[in-house]
Amino acid sequence: MKQIFLDTETTGLKPAEGHRIIEVVALAYENRHAINGTEGQFHAYCNPERDIDADAERVHGMGAEFLASKPRFAEIALALQNFLRDAELIIHNAAFDCDFLDSEFERLNMPPVRNITHNVLCTLNLSRRQNTFLRRHRLEDLCKHYGVDDSERTKHNALLDAKLLAEVYLHMTRGQLAMRMSLLSPIRASVTPEKAVPVRFFAASEEEIAAHNAYLDTMEKETGVRPLWQQ
Template sequence: MRQIVLDTETTGLEWKKGNRVVEIGCVELQERRPTGRTYQCYINPQREFEPGAQEVTGLTLEFLADKPLFAAVADEFLAFIDGAELVIHNAAFDVGFLDAELARLGDGYGRIRDRARVQDSLELARQRYPGQRNSLDALCKRLGVDNAHRQLHGALLDAQLLAEVYLALTAGQSEIGFAAPTPEQARADAAALPTAPLGPRPRVVVPEHELALHRARMAAIRERAGSCVWDVLEAPLSLEAEPA
């Protein structure tokens, strides 16, 4: 699956007030692996920044004065994201701004969701960490993503950080080919195993410290992936601790 992790920088917080996009940054993932392909462009917004917005990005109108208008980069940008799944933190913000820019170009350009699926990483984070701060900086800290070099907001830098955060946030058994089987699948797999003549079964005794490690590992998988293959087996093996 092709995914594009995307971020924008803007002149203010609301596109409905006429604020514009000043930077777009994208990072491409293929089957959850960075391909090395990125897309980044600065855009002349043809308007002033709102108070505070300029300090967040460090961009100035003087710097953006010779940059292309959105109309000049629209086709190249849309070709980069076309058919992909977009991963965006607080997607309503970025998609709203991009749709507003496309609307200025005419009906023929449509909307972002006409060209790409959208996954909101902020919603994923809120599901994983309800009641906690889920800003990009907070998630970097929580998930061990190094963002020490992020002194200002930049679309490409933030997209690169978000790509790392997203991969850590969604890492789990189903993402690496270990999707949990249904009970029916588990029974079918068991029935397909070769049988051997019945005989005395060895008694497996697990030392208490190994049993504790096993339980801790299963708990970590449940917390990270939301489920564990062990839990769906109809009759899991029982582990008997070795007497102290």
């Protein structure tokens, strides 16, 4: 299944107050590797048709003059939905970006994000569950924790932030990959046939099966990745 790392920049904090998306980036990965070319990246700036809050402009550095010549969101909406369709979206603070995307799609009578994608994974929530010892779980905090170089991030930038998020997520879920690789590695016998001891097999009880399934559910919630045994 295709995974897409998504980030947006906006004119302000709340779509309910009329704020709009001014930049959207979606980077596609498959089997933990970036998809090259136009099939692997969607990037668009949008003319928001409104003023940009001063605080927001200080964060991302984009002003009305720069955005005046860019397409309106309505002009890129269908291409964006087609790019996101049936993929797993991975977003840091997903509620923020999804609220803005859904607001933009609603204006155009288009379906919301969760209706067109496989699912949405919030790495902010994942980090809060997984890294309980961290005081903060901002993207810059996770970059520092996992040793991801974010020195170019002088301002918020959707393209750079999506790339950093992809690196952070790969670090966060590395344990799942290691487990998967170990299962795929060939197992060599350590005893000769003449020394082998007969092996007895016992069926698991209903209670043991229920406990095992509950443990797999916990793994999925903590990592955001469906365990191999359930795939």
